[in-house]
Amino acid sequence: MMGKYVFGVDVGGTTVKLGLFDIEGNLLDKWEIPTRKENGGELILADTAESIKAKIAEKDILKKDVVGVGLGAPGPIDGEGTVYGAVNLGWGTFSIRDTLAELLELPVKAGNDANVAALGEMWKGGGQGCKNLIAVTLGTGVGGGIIVNGEILTGAVGAGGEIGHMHVEDNETERCGCGNTGCLEEYASATGIVRLAARALHSCEEPSVLRDVPEEKLSAKKVFDAVKDGDGLAVKIAEQFGEYLGKGLGVVASIINPEIIVIGGGVSKAGKILFEYISPYFYKTVFRGSSNVKFALATLGNDAGIYGAARLVLE
């Protein structure tokens, strides 16, 4: 590796996060710019390029010392850096790699944001030292990223690792955002946990501190806080969550045979107590050859994307 620096970019619906790293993976600087989504998001990469150029100038970095720029964005992105539509950004189908490389005259790589975050957690987060890893982000949705032998499992058209949309329940009537019914995301995301809680509260009379919470204020945090206080109904909700996620991850692990499963996102702020509900169902159902898989919490938080994006360039 000839250069000294690498940039990692994580494009979100509201802000673009940027990081300047040395090639050992030390974060030297990080900052954000707004995501300008007008006109099909055509300004996003131009703004990103300007911001990187300004940082290069500000830091007196020689361009020849920059190895390249990695970028993660929400949408299917193939191994060549072509995005096949990113609804949240207004993007259609085009080559992120070629567009940004032309603007910056630097090597560029791009990948799906959840996949790139998984790479970040492997490099410098909860999965350090592993080469085969499953990362799950339990937020508004359930994001998934899979690393196989040190590299992102991208898939044929960039749709690899979509753990949140694996079918886990036949008897579901409400639709997932993806259009199907019974996706893991409908039970294991923050939104899904609230849904399970609302159903539990309506389907029985059991007393619970959650009954004191106005329904629109129910949250995954409130459910797990109640679990920690020993609330019986909250524990039942956590059991349901754990059964769906534990069995789902058991299937994924039987197929991928990872060393570790890293759990992040807002729901993971509940901490290791999550594993108490996930693990029993996981180890009961996973294929024996993968039964030595470990669980860990993600450690990079919102920075996983910029770390992973930077790592993309160093592969």
Added chain:
Amino acid sequence: MMGKYVFGVDVGGTTVKLGLFDIEGNLLDKWEIPTRKENGGELILADTAESIKAKIAEKDILKKDVVGVGLGAPGPIDGEGTVYGAVNLGWGTFSIRDTLAELLELPVKAGNDANVAALGEMWKGGGQGCKNLIAVTLGTGVGGGIIVNGEILTGAVGAGGEIGHMHVEDNETERCGCGNTGCLEEYASATGIVRLAARALHSCEEPSVLRDVPEEKLSAKKVFDAVKDGDGLAVKIAEQFGEYLGKGLGVVASIINPEIIVIGGGVSKAGKILFEYISPYFYKTVFRGSSNVKFALATLGNDAGIYGAARLVLE
């Protein structure tokens, strides 16, 4: 590639199949030797080496023209060619690669037989031209192999691609050979189809040609022959099979995002009619980003293993 020839070896519980290929993948010769399992299977690799040496002599091949030897065997085998126990052969844990390479003084690669067969189907079989592929072998068990970006998904300890042991049914009481309950193999293998058929015959009075078959003579072939003759009960059995396999493959495809799913093994001799039962459940549940996955029948039959083993060496 300097050499002209490559050997592919498929070690089974009864016979070791061997193939001599040119580096374009043309099968020049194939033959078998018995699998001698005594003394912890210690003779198997020695016999294999002797047989390859004899073939090299017989064909007047210059050793420098042999690129190497690939080998598939039934058990978890990691990317370095170490097998972690192969019950059917009597093998414990050791390096197949190093052992056979020392015997032959040639480069050796080794992998799990189902994974290697998947590579064979990608190279010269039902998945030609694809780089992301799921192969399922419906035989006595359900074997699985996954190819990601042209390479076998081996996993951390060689247990990748174990599609047959993904958990698909909570309400199962009989154990799978792996020790768990509710594995896909219990419903989608030839044995599993017979089990479904026996249950269907016992649970209702509906007339069926399958009632004329002595129970010990029931087979997946007889079930699908009856399906083709329009037998109502046989169709219900095929529906159950298709629902388990279709949804199971839908999950695997949502995670892997392949171009194609190749189905082989004894059950696949029923032909494309299988897809009529699998496809509806697959396309109903698979993540939209992977909904353009195609299905194909395996075409290499019992030779998939030697083709894939040869291909291993050419990676």
